[in-house]
Amino acid sequence: MKEPAKNGQVIVITSGKGGVGKTTTVTNVSMGLAKLGCKVVAMDLDIGLKKLDLIMGLENRVIYDIVQVIEGECTLKQALVKDRRFPNLFMLPAAQTRNKDDITEDQIKKLCAELKKDFDFILIDCPAGIEQGFRNAIAAADGAVVVTNPEISAVRDADRIIGMLESAQFKDIKLVVNRIRPEMVRDGDMLSIDDLLNHLCIDLIGIVPEDDGVVISTNTGEPIILNQRSLAGRAFQNIARRFTKEEVPFLNLNRNDSFWDRIKNAFFSKQVG
Numbered sequence: 001m002k003e004p005a006k007n008g009q010v011i012v013i014t015s016g017k018g019g020v021g022k023t024t025t026v027t028n029v030s031m032g033l034a035k036l037g038c039k040v041v042a043m044d045l046d047i048g049l050k051k052l053d054l055i056m057g058l059e060n061r062v063i064y065d066i067v068q069v070i071e072g073e074c075t076l077k078q079a080l081v082k083d084r085r086f087p088n089l090f091m092l093p094a095a096q097t098r099n100k101d102d103i104t105e106d107q108i109k110k111l112c113a114e115l116k117k118d119f120d121f122i123l124i125d126c127p128a129g130i131e132q133g134f135r136n137a138i139a140a141a142d143g144a145v146v147v148t149n150p151e152i153s154a155v156r157d158a159d160r161i162i163g164m165l166e167s168a169q170f171k172d173i174k175l176v177v178n179r180i181r182p183e184m185v186r187d188g189d190m191l192s193i194d195d196l197l198n199h200l201c202i203d204l205i206g207i208v209p210e211d212d213g214v215v216i217s218t219n220t221g222e223p224i225i226l227n228q229r230s231l232a233g234r235a236f237q238n239i240a241r242r243f244t245k246e247e248v249p250f251l252n253l254n255r256n257d258s259f260w261d262r263i264k265n266a267f268f269s270k271q272v273g
Contacts, residue, residue, distance in 0.1 A: 008039075008116045011123050011243075012141040014165075016157035018128035020149045021178040024214060026125040027055045028225040028233070032240025034089035035225075038120040041080065043092045045137045046127040047102065050094035057221025058083065058091050067095040070107045076114055085226075090119075100132045105139035112140035121243065130164060138165065143172035145205060149179050150191040159200055174205035176239065181210045182253040206239035208232050209253050 013026045023046075030042040044052035047067065053059040064079035069092075076092075083089040095102070115122050124141065127133035138144065144165050148158035158175075165173050177196055184190035197204060211232035217224040225233045231251065238248045 008119045009121055009143065010112045010116065010141045011121060012126050012137050012144045013123060013147060014126035014134065014137065014144060014161055015147045015154070016128070016130060016134075016161040017148075017154050020147050020154050021176075021208070022128075022147050023052055023055055023125050024218065024224075025145070025147050025176055025178065025208075025236070025239075026052060026123050027223050028236035029240050029243065030121070030123045031056075031083075031086060031089060031223050031225050032237045033121050033123075033243060034083070034086035035237070036240060036244060037088070038244065039088045039118065041090045041092055041115055041119050041122045043115075043122055043124045044094035045108070045124055045133065047094050047098055047100045047133065048096065049127065050096050052125050053081070053091060053093045054221065055218050056083065056091055056223065058093075059221070062093045065093045065095040066111070067098045067102055070103055070111065076111070100127065100136065103136055105136055108136050109140040130161070134164075138168055138170070141170075143174070144170050145174045145176055146200075146202065147176045147178055148196065148200075150177060150185070150193075150196060152191075155191065155196060155199060162200060162202060173202045175200060175202045176206040176208065177204070178208045179210045180207060180253065186254075204250075205242050206235060207250055207253065208235040208239075209251075 013022050015022050026042050030040045033040045042052060044050050053062050058081050061081050064074040068074050069076050069079045080090040080092055112122055124137050126137035146158050146161055148154045177193060181190055185192045209231050211230055213227055213230050214224050214232055224230050225236045227233045235251055241248045
């Protein structure tokens, strides 16, 4: 990623496949960047199926949406929802009663140009699929983050999206591997990080382990990054730090043994000793 500048960066978070964690990534990374002091907008472009406001815990504060901004029913400032936890974090909600064809690529470019004047980062939550919604989401982006799970179907979709981004002349494409389970990788039941990198051939910016707390945080509107005890929360914060060009080592997930695993290992060591 580039250094934040006077004109901010627009980063699209995409995957092609639904359900891999794009919105969760947008939520937590945008909050992580805000914690680092960056001024951030999380933009929901999943017109008709919005959920970013729910996961960020801001649904009760939404008055206007992005389509109303584009159609002139309200100003951009009026539509931006400020996060009370971080005063430099804002969310631009999608419209729930409209569809993706109600906005154009040029309109998104114009909107993002306005936002770049005042914000360090604009993170776009890209809708699933490769139709108009995808084209709208990438139209104004300076870089892209592809989110995938270590599953064959998700990796295939990620590969296709990477090809489309490269065809659209994207040079800055990063990879987030979400919901990885180290014990399954060790047992050969899940693709490893090396497998994914060898297949997708883009730079890795984040590895997020499977964490039941993510489901809880999604339901409560309290993003997992706010939970200091969560390994997934730490992983998202590290991704945010890498967005700002900080060199951060990846978490050693193989050391994340459970309490009972450590007890069993200690007992075994005593037995053989």
